[in-house]
Amino acid sequence: MTPPVDVLAAGDPVAAVLAAHRDGRRIAVRTSGTTSRPRAVVRSTASWWDSFPAVTELSGVDAGARLWLPGPLHSSMNLFAAVHAHVVGAHLVADPAAATHGCLTPAALAAVLADGTPVRGLRLVVAGDRLPRALADRAVAAGARVEHYYGAAELSFLAWGSADDDLRPFPDVRLQVRDGVVWARSPYLSEGYVEDPGHPDDGAAVPGGAGAPFxxxxxxxxxxxxxxxxxxxxxxxxxxxxxxxVLTGGATVLVADVEAVLRAAGAGDSVVVGLPHPRLGQLVAAVGTDAAALAAARATGLPELSTAQRPRRWFHLDRWPVTATGKVDRSAVATSAAEGRLTRLTGAVR
Structure with a gap:
């Protein structure tokens, strides 16, 4: 089997994708590695092209649009946006002041708003991580129109909305939740993973594998x-x-469950990490960018959480560290908290 084109190894990834489409070859893109090691995801170019009409309709990025894309092209989200823009006749611009549209992660959006970068009149597509309603509202208050989608490098688009609380299935995608896990039937799925997309012996993709999430x-x-x-x-x-x-005192605490309770308690943009502890192994810690909201959530006692799930340390930081693909760098957050480089919220916990 002909190996897929490793588009990120090319000097111009967009041109590499376009050439692969013309030649009828598959492409390999990388996962972000947010929760596991990065993997090469193989897909047909048709699995992207077939979604272009819906993306054009939902995002408004069409012929004549000027797209500001501040993130790196080695992120599949950004590479898709750049390829889509090329195919529909939109133009990429480096200056948000010259743009009609933008595509960025929630962490990047938070940084843009904190820096005072003008977004008035921009139509922003925010993806790559969960977009809290409060952050979307801040962008709207600054004059932007906000779109948000949920997906994955392996699955492509799954749902679209204006923030994380109003996502609906993407066109032609069916969703199920089984035992709390999201499943999808979609014409936009990838074929799976390969270890080395440039090696002739690795032409066949496989979904999943040892430790793989797909x-x-x-x-x-x-x-x-x-x-x-x-x-x-x-x-x-x-x-x-x-x-x-987080593994604490022999209990396995899923950070997603704790973060959901924090959001419901009004903690603002926050993440949960594990801190080293000599007796328990790890302590559950909550970190957020809004100190007042985090303290208010903490003061409720979070009765929905079990003893093991309840955060034992609470920290504030002004801005999230991010990975190369613009997502919150949980490892860096945990390291900063463990090394005492974050502001700790003190006082009794109810």
């Missing part, structure tokens, strides 16, 4: 292990990746 059942439904809930109104609420956990 799985496909016999009915063609696929998942990457994200946890979520489908509401009675048809909205998908994504909680987080189900394999990210």
């Amino acid at each position: 799985a496909v059942d016999r009915g063609g439904w696929a998942t990457v292990g994200d946890r979520g809930v489908l509401t009675d109104e048809g909205h998908l609420a994504v909680v987080g990746r189900g394999d990210l956990a």
Whole structure:
């Protein structure tokens, strides 16, 4: 089997994708590695091209649009956006002041708003991580129109909305939640992983593998292990990746479960990490960018959480450290907290 084109190894990844499409070859892109090691994901170019009409309709990025894309092209989210822009006749611009549209991660959006970068009149597509309603509202208050989608490198688009609380299935995608895990049937799925996309022996992709999150059942439904809930109104609420956990005192605490309770308690933009502890192994710690909201959530006592789940340390930081693909760098957050480089919220916990 002909190996896929490793588009990120090319000097111009966009041109490499376009050439692969013309030649009828598959492409390999990388996962972000947020919760596991990065993997090469193989897909047909048709699995992207077939979604272009819906993306154009939902995002407004069409012929004549000027797209500001501040993130790196080695992120599959950004590479897709750049390829889509080229195909529909939109133009990439480096200056947000010259743009009609933007595509960025929630962490990047938070940084843009904190820096005072003008976003008035921009239509922003925010993806790559969960977009809290409060952050979306801040962007709207600054004059932007905000779109948000949920997906994965392995699955492509799954749901679209204006923030994380009103996501609906992407066109032609069916969603299920089984035992708390999000599954999808979609024409936009990848074929799976290869270890080395440039090696002739690795031409065949496989879904999953040892420790890999991507799985496909016999009915063609696929998942990457994200946890979520489908509401009675048809909205998908994504909680987080189900394999990210803190091991404390012999208990396994899924950070997604704790973060969901924190959000419901009004903690603002926050993440949960594990801190080293000599007796318990790790302590559950909550870190947020809004000190007042985090303290207010802490003061409730979070009765929905078990003893093991309840955060024992609370920290504030002004801005999230981010990975090369623009997502919150949980490892850096945990290291900063462990090394005492974050502001700790003190006082008794109810």
